[in-house]
Amino acid sequence: MADTKKAEGVQQKKKKGGFRETLLLLALGVAIALVLQQFAVGSFYIPSESMQNTLEINDRVFVNKLAGKPERGDIVVFKGWNGDDTIKRVIGVGGDKVVCCDSKRRITVNGTPLDESSYLYPGDYPSGEEFKVTVPPGKLWLMGDHRSASADSRSHMAEPGKGFISEDAVVGKAVMRYWPLGRGLIFTRPDTFDKVK
Incomplete structure (x- = not known):
């Protein structure tokens, strides 16, 4: 017992x-x-069509907050012009001359034309308005992939910051679309940016 x-x-x-x-x-x-x-890692919800077709409304992406300095072609989440988290593609980094457009309606970076066909929204021009900017050190020139539906650096050129975003405002680099499950994708930098000197 x-x-x-x-x-x-x-x-x-x-x-x-x-x-x-x-x-x-x-x-x-x-x-x-x-x-x-x-x-280290965050999740970001896509609220608009500005990054179509790369990212659709209601998509969700993982963001690497430890990815380091943004590079041309990266998709980044940053504190936007109105202070909200925003997602766009890096087109130019500090020191770059970004121009729209050449005789074939292509954006050039440091004189090198970009082939944006792998990510630009079908039927969209690289830009509806012309511009010529030199990106200051520590700043970024950012654009959406659906250019005609994106309020990006071009839309803020008349403001004191002239459309540029500080590298310090970057929350992280989008590394993967994880939702919806059927559209999962790991993001890679488009090859066209490798040609830019």
Whole structure:
């Protein structure tokens, strides 16, 4: 009888220990997820058509917050012109001369024409309005892939910042579209930007 009570007591202690361990692991998992979301990986919801067809309304992307300095061709999330999180493609970085358009209606960066056919919205021009800018050091020139539906750097040229966004305003680089599941995609930089010197 004493042995039975002793065995029951040991079992109850094991149950309590197992429950505490489960709670501890759960709390630890939540803490790690929060730290990762705060400092390493975030999720961003696509609210508009400005990045079609690369990103559709209601798509969701993972953003790498530790990706380092943005490069030409990257899709980045940043604190936009009105302070909201915004997503666009980097066309020019500090020191670049970005011009629209050459004789074939292409945007050029440092004199090199961009072949934007892999991401530009079908039937859209690279830009409906002409511009010629030199990107200041530490700044970015950003444009949506659906140019006729994108309020990007071109739309803010008359403001004090002249349409440029600071590299410090970048939250992170979009690395993958994870929703909807059937349209999952890992993003890569378009090859056309490799030709720019």
